[in-house]
Each structure stands twice: as C-alpha cells, then as structure tokens.
Amino acid sequence: MPAPPSSRERERMVTKSKINKAQIVGLLMPGLLVFGMFTVYPIIRLFWMSLCDMSFSSMLIQPFAGSMNYQEVFRDPTFWTVFVNSVVYTLVTVPGQMALGLFIAILLNGVKRFSVTFRVINYLPVVTSWVIASLVFRYIFNTEGLLNYFLWKILGLTSSNIRWLDSRWSGLSVAMILGVWKGIGWNMVIFLAALQQVPQDLYEAAEIDGCGAWKKFVNVTLPAIRGTLLFALIELTIGGFNVFTSIKMITGGKPAHQTDTLLTWMYYKAFSTGKFGYAAALSFVMALSLGLLAIVQFRMMRNRDA
Amino acid sequence: MRIITKILAVMLACMLLLSVSPALAEGETVTINFWHHYSAQSAENETLMNVLIPAFEAENPGIKVNAVSHEWAELHDKVLVSANSNALPDVARCDIAWLPEFQKMGILVALDEAMADFADVSGKLLDSAMSTAVIGGHYYALALNTNSKIVFYNTAMLDAADVKVPATMNEWAEAVKKLSGENANGQQVWGWNEPALAGWNICPFIWSFGGSLTNEDQTAATGYVNGPATVKAVETFAELVLSGGITGFNAGDIPMTDGFGTGRYAMMLEGPWKSAELAGAYPDVAYGTAPIPAGEGGSVSVLGGEDIAMFSTANKEAAWKFMQFMTGEFAETEMAKCGQIPVNKAALESDTVKAADYAPFIEAIQTAKARPTVAAWSEMDNGLQIAMNAVVTGEKTAQEALDALAAEWDELLK
Numbered sequence: 001m002p003a004p005p006s007s008r009e010r011e012r013m014v015t016k017s018k019i020n021k022a023q024i025v026g027l028l029m030p031g032l033l034v035f036g037m038f039t040v041y042p043i044i045r046l047f048w049m050s051l052c053d054m055s056f057s058s059m060l061i062q063p064f065a066g067s068m069n070y071q072e073v074f075r076d077p078t079f080w081t082v083f084v085n086s087v088v089y090t091l092v093t094v095p096g097q098m099a100l101g102l103f104i105a106i107l108l109n110g111v112k113r114f115s116v117t118f119r120v121i122n123y124l125p126v127v128t129s130w131v132i133a134s135l136v137f138r139y140i141f142n143t144e145g146l147l148n149y150f151l152w153k154i155l156g157l158t159s160s161n162i163r164w165l166d167s168r169w170s171g172l173s174v175a176m177i178l179g180v181w182k183g184i185g186w187n188m189v190i191f192l193a194a195l196q197q198v199p200q201d202l203y204e205a206a207e208i209d210g211c212g213a214w215k216k217f218v219n220v221t222l223p224a225i226r227g228t229l230l231f232a233l234i235e236l237t238i239g240g241f242n243v244f245t246s247i248k249m250i251t252g253g254k255p256a257h258q259t260d261t262l263l264t265w266m267y268y269k270a271f272s273t274g275k276f277g278y279a280a281a282l283s284f285v286m287a288l289s290l291g292l293l294a295i296v297q298f299r300m301m302r303n304r305d306a
Numbered sequence: 307m308r309i310i311t312k313i314l315a316v317m318l319a320c321m322l323l324l325s326v327s328p329a330l331a332e333g334e335t336v337t338i339n340f341w342h343h344y345s346a347q348s349a350e351n352e353t354l355m356n357v358l359i360p361a362f363e364a365e366n367p368g369i370k371v372n373a374v375s376h377e378w379a380e381l382h383d384k385v386l387v388s389a390n391s392n393a394l395p396d397v398a399r400c401d402i403a404w405l406p407e408f409q410k411m412g413i414l415v416a417l418d419e420a421m422a423d424f425a426d427v428s429g430k431l432l433d434s435a436m437s438t439a440v441i442g443g444h445y446y447a448l449a450l451n452t453n454s455k456i457v458f459y460n461t462a463m464l465d466a467a468d469v470k471v472p473a474t475m476n477e478w479a480e481a482v483k484k485l486s487g488e489n490a491n492g493q494q495v496w497g498w499n500e501p502a503l504a505g506w507n508i509c510p511f512i513w514s515f516g517g518s519l520t521n522e523d524q525t526a527a528t529g530y531v532n533g534p535a536t537v538k539a540v541e542t543f544a545e546l547v548l549s550g551g552i553t554g555f556n557a558g559d560i561p562m563t564d565g566f567g568t569g570r571y572a573m574m575l576e577g578p579w580k581s582a583e584l585a586g587a588y589p590d591v592a593y594g595t596a597p598i599p600a601g602e603g604g605s606v607s608v609l610g611g612e613d614i615a616m617f618s619t620a621n622k623e624a625a626w627k628f629m630q631f632m633t634g635e636f637a638e639t640e641m642a643k644c645g646q647i648p649v650n651k652a653a654l655e656s657d658t659v660k661a662a663d664y665a666p667f668i669e670a671i672q673t674a675k676a677r678p679t680v681a682a683w684s685e686m687d688n689g690l691q692i693a694m695n696a697v698v699t700g701e702k703t704a705q706e707a708l709d710a711l712a713a714e715w716d717e718l719l720k
Contacts (some may be wrong), residue, residue: 142558302542
C-alpha cells in the first residue's frame with residue numbers, strides 16, 4: 001500500500017483541485033454567457049413583453065397589462081384560422097415525410113451498389129434553399145404556370161387554368177407538397193442509419209416463424225427503430241409549426257391571411273401592425289402547444305413499450 | 307506563469323490603446339445617419355451617393371452623411387426594432403403612410419416647434435405634399451417627393467376592341483367588360499389589373515364615386531365607409547372581378563408589369579415609377595396615360611410619396627441642415643432627373659421638370675387625396691383588405707362587409 005499523502009502533498013492536491021475547478025468555470029463561462037444572453041434572456045424578456053401593452057402608442061413605455069394580449073389572441077378569429085392551418089400543415093407533412101423517408105430508406109438498405117449516389121440524390125432537396133424551392137413551386141403552380149400548362153395543353157385533361165394558389169386549402173396544399181418533398185431526404189438518412197443498427201438475427205427469427213415482408217416490417221423493424229421514430233416525430237412537428245419561408249414566398253398568406261400559419265401571422269402582427277405584445281403572447285401560446293404535443297408524443301411512444 | 311502574466315499585460319495595454327485612439331481621431335466631425343429606401347441599383351441612389359451627399363458635405367465641412375439603403379418594407383420594420391433598442395438614425399426617408407405610426411411611438415421631432423426657421427423652409431414646398439406630414443396639428447417631417455396614380459392603357463388592345471379611353475366611371479366599367487375575354491392566341495385577357503385590395507388600390511375608386519372612409523376629424527367611420535357612394539364603388543368593382551374583368555390580387559396571378567407588357571391586362575392604375583419599369587422590361591409595348599375616370603366625386607386619385615423625418619435621438623442641427631438641403635432646389639431638381647416628382651416649388655418650375663414625363667402625374671396630384679393619417683391605419687387597411695376579399699369572392703355583399711368594417715374602424719379610431 002502506498003504511503004498516505006503528507007500534509008504538504010495534501011495542500012498541493014487541494015490547490016490543484018481548486019485550480020481545476022477555476023479552469024472548468026473559466027472555460028464554461030464564455031459558452032454560458034452566450035447561452036444566457038442570446039437564449040435565456042430573450043425568452044424571459046419576450047415573456048415580459050407578452051404581459052405588456054406594446055403597440056405604436058405604448059412602444060417605448062410598455063405598461064404592464066396582465067393577460068390582455070393572451071385574451072386578444074384567443075378572441076381573434078384569424079388566430080384560430082392560422083392555428084388550424086398550422087395543425088393541418090403539420091398533420092399532413094410530418095407523417096408524409098416520415099412514411100416516404102422510411103420507405104426509401106428500406107429500399108436503399110438493400111442496395112449495395114451506387115447507394116451513396118442514391119443517398120445524395122435524395123438528400124439534395126434538403127439542402128436546397130427554401131426560398132429557391134418555394135419560388136420554383138410557385139412557378140409550377142401559378143395560374144399560368146407549368147402544371148396548368150401540362151394539364152391543359154399537353155395532356156388535355158383540363159379546359160382552363162386551375163387557380164391552385166388562390167384559395168385557402170389548395171394554396172396550403174402546395175406548401176404542404178413542398179414541405180413533404182423537401183423533408184424526405186432528411187428522414188431517409190436518419191432512418192437508414194437506424195435500420196442498419198437492427199440486428200439481422202431478429203429478421204431471421206421472424207422468417208423462421210413464417211413472417212412475410214409486411215409482418216417483418218411491423219413486428220421487427222418498427223419496434224427496433226422506435227427511438228429514431230420518436231426523435232424524428234418531435235423534430236418534424238416543431239419544424240411543421242415553424243413553417244414560414246414557403247408560405248411567405250408561395251402565397252404570402254393570401255387570400256386575406258387565410259393561408260397564413262402561426263409564424264407568418266406573428267410576423268405580420270409584430271412588424272406591419274406594430275402589435276409586439278400580441279406577437280409575443282402568440283409565440284408563447286405556440287411554444288406551450290408544442291411542448292404539450294411533445295409530451296403527448298413521448299407518452300404515446302412509451303406506452304408501446306409496455 | 308511569469309510569461310503568461312507578461313503576455314496578458316501586453317494584450318491589456320494594446321486593448322486600452324485601441325479603445326482610446328478612435329476618440330482621439332474623432333475631433334470635430336459629426337456623422338449623421340440617413341436611412342432611405344432608394345433601391346441600391348437605382349439612379350436615385352447613384353445621384354444621392356455621387357452628387358448630393360458630396361455636394362452637401364462640401365457645403366458643410368464638419369458634417370458627414372452615412373447613407374444606408376434598405377428595401378421598402380424592411381425599412382419600416384427596422385425603424386420599429388431600432389426604436390426599442392435606441393439605435394435610431396438621425397434622419398430617414400419615410401413613406402407617408404408610416405408617419406402616424408412613428409409619431410404615435412413618440413420617436414419623431416415636431417419640427418414646427420423644434421426648428422426656428424421651420425415656416426421658411428416648409429413655405430418653399432407644396433402645401434398638398436406638406437399635408438401628409440401634419441398629425442394632430444403639428445408637422446413631423448418635410449415633404450420630400452410626391453406621387454399619385456393615373457391610368458396606363460395598352461393602345462393596341464383598346465384599338466382592337468374599339469374602345470375609347472374612359473373618361474367617366476360608367477365608361478370605365480363598360481370598357482373593362484369589353485376589353486376582357488380571350489385574345490387572338492386564346493389566352494385570357496382582363497380589362498383592368500389591380501395588384502391588391504388595400505386602401506392604396508381601392509381608395510381612388512371610393513373617392514371618385516363620391517364616397518369616403520371617415521369623417522373630417524378621422525374619428526368615426528360609420529356612415530362614411532359604409533355610406534351609399536362607397537358601397538356603390540365597391541359593388542361595381544366586385545362585379546367586374548366576378549365577371550372576369552379585373553384580376554391581379556390573387557397569389558397565382560400574372561404580375562402587373564409582366565401582364566401589362568405582354569398584352570394580358572389592358573389597363574391599370576400606376577405611378578411614375580411604372581414608366582421606368584416598362585421602358586426597361588417591355589420597351590415595345592405602346593401605351594398611353596389618362597387621369598382616373600371621373601365619378602360622382604370627380605377624378606380623385608390617391609396621394610403617395612415620401613417625407614424626410616428627424617428622429618428624437620438625432621443631432622438636430624446637423625440633421626436639420628441635411629433635411630433643408632435634400633428639400634432644396636438643387637437636390638430636388640437632381641432627383642427630378644431620376645423620376646422623383648419634386649415638392650419644392652422652385653424645382654417644379656425648372657426646365658427639367660417641365661420637360662419630364664410628369665405632367666399627367668402633376669395634374670393628378672392636384673386633386674389626389676391622402677389616406678387617413680392615423681396610427682391605426684395599417685390595422686384598418688388590413689380590415690379593408692379582408693372585407694374586399696369577402697366581397698370580390700361573392701361571400702358577402704358590399705353592404706354587409708362594409709357595415710362590419712365600419713364597426714371595426716369605429717373601435718380603432720377611438
């Protein structure tokens with residue numbers, strides 16, 4: 001057994017651990033400061049803003065107004081319109097992307113040659129700029145755009161131009177198609193990685209039990225990648241509620257804010273009508289909704305465990 | 307440890323030196339920040355940076371102007387954000403529609419109170435243009451340039467349909483119907499293009515039909531925006547939309563200039579900037595201009611333009627000198643060469659202006675009205691767009707939609 005440390009050695013050890021702690025604190029400080037200034041402080045300030053009356057006349061004084069902004073949000077019929085739009089957008093694009101991404105991942109999982117090429121091709125939409133992709137989609141779905149040209153002049157399926165972008169649900173559908181198309185690659189990459197972790201003997205055991213391809217998928221694949229599914233579900237739900245660029249560039253919220261989603265409406269309220277308090281309250285309503293949704297999603301996934 | 311201490315000491319010393327030197331270099335020069343929305347590639351911006359600012363700095367040694375170009379909508383948002391973070395510029399070129407909002411925030415200077423020679427300076431500028439800067443009896447800006455909208459019409463399309471340029475609203479409605487339908491290539495054409503359903507677009511019709519938006523004091527809307535003349539204007543407009551005569555405000559429509567330039571829209575109501583756009587993009591389209599057709603209320607277009615305002619955190623002396631320079635005869639005439647209609651009375655008499663294409667616009671400016679100068683206007687405008695949308699889609703009748711709008715506006719105008 002080594003000799004116990006002498007008193008001088010003990011002193012040196014204590015000073016060394018103090019220096020260690022000082023170093024740790026010193027190295028963490030810059031990161032914590034940045035996090036505090038740019039993430040924590042704005043959230044607190046925003047919450048305070050949502051409790052104040054901030055419109056043009058009160059912009060610089062900002063008197064406390066309690067739940068006034070929250071009440072205004074819930075009483076605003078346009079809020080309910082944009083909330084429904086956001087929910088529908090999320091309900092359509094999230095399962096859509098996940099299903100198609102998973103399908104392509106399964107196909108690619110069995111491919112040996114050119115798998116990298118296929119992966120790159122599928123991932124390209126993900127790295128395309130939202131602005132450019134939105135403008136291209138707008139060009140395609142315009143009343144005198146590419147799609148109508150094909151349907152009318154080339155295929156002869158219609159006898160006039162269809163106004164895809166001019167009404168609520170068809171305008172939103174164009175944005176939803178873009179949303180799904182753009183996200184497939186991201187899902188594919190994530191699910192491909194997850195699929196490659198699934199142990200082969202599970203599949204072999206299932207084959208012995210006489211399972212066909214579909215049963216193998218439902219009973220082996222899905223449970224095995226459950227963690228990844230949950231991760232993708234939560235990320236994509238948050239992304240779905242945060243849709244902004246595609247709506248702004250494709251319909252601009254027209255007609256009369258009926259294709260607006262939560263974020264585009266929030267932007268309009270803050271910067272075009274100067275109602276910063278309302279916009280702040282709206283952002284917290286949105287954050288709370290997403291938080292609740294995430295909890296629900298967690299619970300649902302966990303129940304399947306039992 | 308000793309080496310580290312030495313290095314830290316040297317770094318600290320350097321930092322202190324660097325922080326002191328700018329203060330030493332500043333000396334007597336004052337820099338004023340000027341935010342504007344002349345687009346970066348435009349002739350106006352060239353004139354500003356290469357002619358006007360050097361001339362001003364030469365006349366006023368000791369004042370430097372730092373001009374920053376923004377995009378129109380971005381400038382509005384930037385001022386809102388900067389007000390909250392105390393980062394406002396000294397002077398800015400503002401759309402006249404923004405002044406009531408900025409004034410309500412308390413960030414503008416009441417020039418008639420703060421500047422001793424205000425009456426002199428403003429006396430040199432057009433009264434109607436200066437009326438856009440009055441809020442609650444005080445002046446919060448100097449007029450910088452003015453504009454209005456007049457009818458642009460495609461001469462070939464009117465000739466082909468044997469339609470003469472409409473001079474009254476009845477003739478206009480007839481003309482729009484006759485000019486719509488299909489052209490020789492089987493494509494749909496429309497008699498009139500209206501790019502949006504906001505006040506800027508609909509007010510000329512409302513006013514020319516003899517209607518109004520609010521009372522004189524701008525404190526009540528019931529009886530005005532839902533009055534019989536206003537309702538008639540909106541009904542006429544909506545009926546033409548529903549019968550395929552007017553389009554342009556839908557997300558999927560052909561953009562205005564492209565549609566006009568390619569012979570899909572026969573007529574539109576636009577400002578002086580459109581001539582430059584058409585000359586650049588569609589130089590071959592033959593078009594003419596005419597005042598907005600007259601209805602029961604006369605031929606009344608909508609007043610637009612920009613004012614130059616001073617913010618409360620400005621270096622007032624230097625900013626005021628710059629504002630006087632920008633609204634003076636020299637600067638106004640130079641800008642007039644780029645298509646900006648001047649508000650300076652002397653500049654309006656100059657040969658440059660008389661020889662320019664503005665004459666039809668200047669006539670329209672004489673009778674044009676400004677939109678309500680109240681801070682709630684953006685919300686009111688939003689309500690108007692929603693109401694108009696309901697009427698042009700046939701969801702509501704004009705009377706229903708405008709009655710609901712009047713109630714909303716009464717609340718906002720309180």
